[in-house]
Amino acid sequence: MKPKIMTQTEFLHIVMPFKDKVFRLAKRLLVSREEAEDATQEVLLKLWKNKTKIQEYKNVEAFSMTMTKNFCLDKLKSKQAQNLKLVHSNYQDNNTSLQKQLEFSDSVNWVAKIMEDLPEQQKMVVQLRDIEQYDFDEIAKMLDMNNTAVRVALSRARKTIREKLTKTHNYGVK
Amino acid sequence: MVLNNIEQLLEKYNNGETSLKEEQQLKDYFKQETVAPHLEMYKPMFAYFSVSQEEKFTKDVPLKSNKNNLYKWISVAAVAVLMLGFYFKSPLTSAEDLGTYDDPEMAYLEVKKSLEMISKQFNKGASSINYLAEVDNTTRLIFKK
Structure with a gap:
């Protein structure tokens, strides 16, 4: 069957x-x-420009995540080449509207800061697992790693976060 | 949930061995007001994960159709052709400068020569219309009566 041309509505869907x-x-x-x-x-x-192709993919979402990863890593690489410093001033724009969350605000932002210092691969693994809750096979596919490597990276990242949080907790260092 | 169980799960969690379901149990546990004091440091981490999950992309999804692009390029090409047309046209009009005479005597003679030539050619042209008089003659013959 010949694939028909995708409309904007179908694409958005x-x-x-x-x-x-x-x-x-x-x-x-x-x-x-x-x-x-x-x-x-x-x-x-x-994705829109390749809309005729994406109809053939079984998993457009995984494909898009891989594309995002590649795009951003390229961007970071070219930025490093230009020797530009990253500007980061938006930890606050999480949905911390609730009073209960405001209490955490400082320590929660501290977690964001800790994650920023992780190596890129570990950042992505934590993002995809602990925040987006993908299963290991999906993450492995998206990041072009094997299942074990994903677990190892995840374990390292989680242990780093825990260590830094424990230090902060014990000494009140912020 | 039993504290012992949570500690075991955290151990597994830190080794990257928990399932999504077990991780959800941990998230639920740390959502509580009070957690075991020695596990307090995990609280902001799981809180951060939950908060991050909610962040939304609020910009528009940019969809440009290829058709519009084509029209855009056609108009660009049309403008380019027009500009080229003007560019090549203008030097031709200025090249039609045929020069002038400085001496009035010379100019008079040249004008006279030109006018003579025009009149000669005109008469030559006009003489060839003389046969039209024949048409008159013929019509007179027919409509005599």
Whole structure:
């Protein structure tokens, strides 16, 4: 059967469920909100341009996450080459509207800061597992790693976060 | 949930061995007001994960159709062709400068020569219309009566 041309509505129907995940992964890597927004638009535009192809993919979501990863890593690489420093000033724009969450605000932001210092691969693994709750096979596919490597990276990242939080907790260092 | 169980799960969690379901149990446990004091440091971590999960992409999804692009390029090409047309046209009009005479005597002679030539050619042209008089003659013959 010949694939028919996808309409905008059909396309949006496909990408809507995971566009936030694309954005969050981009933000995890690029840190700045604006840059993550630009990256997300770029990725979605690329998907739209390849709309005839994406109908053939079984898992458009996984494909899009891989695309996001590659796009952001390229961006970081070129940025490093230009010797530019990342600007990050938007930890606050999480949904910390509830009073209960405000109490945590400081220590929660501290977790964001800790995650920023993780190596890129560990950042992505934590993002995809602890925040997006993908299973290990999906993450392995998205990041082009094997299952064990994903678990190892995840374990390292979690232990680093725990250690830094324990230190903060014990000494009140912020 | 039993504290012992939570501690075991955390051990597994830190080794990257928990299932999604077990991780949800941990998240639920740390959502509580009070947790065991020695596990307090995990609280902001799981809180951060939950908060991060809620972040949304609020910008528009950019969809440009290829058709619009084509029209855009056609108009660009049309403008380029027009500009080229003007560019090549203008030097031709200025090249039609045929020069002038400085001496009035010379200019008079040249004008006279030109006018003579025009009149000569005109008469030559007009003489060839003389046969039209024949048409008159013929019509007179027919409509005599």
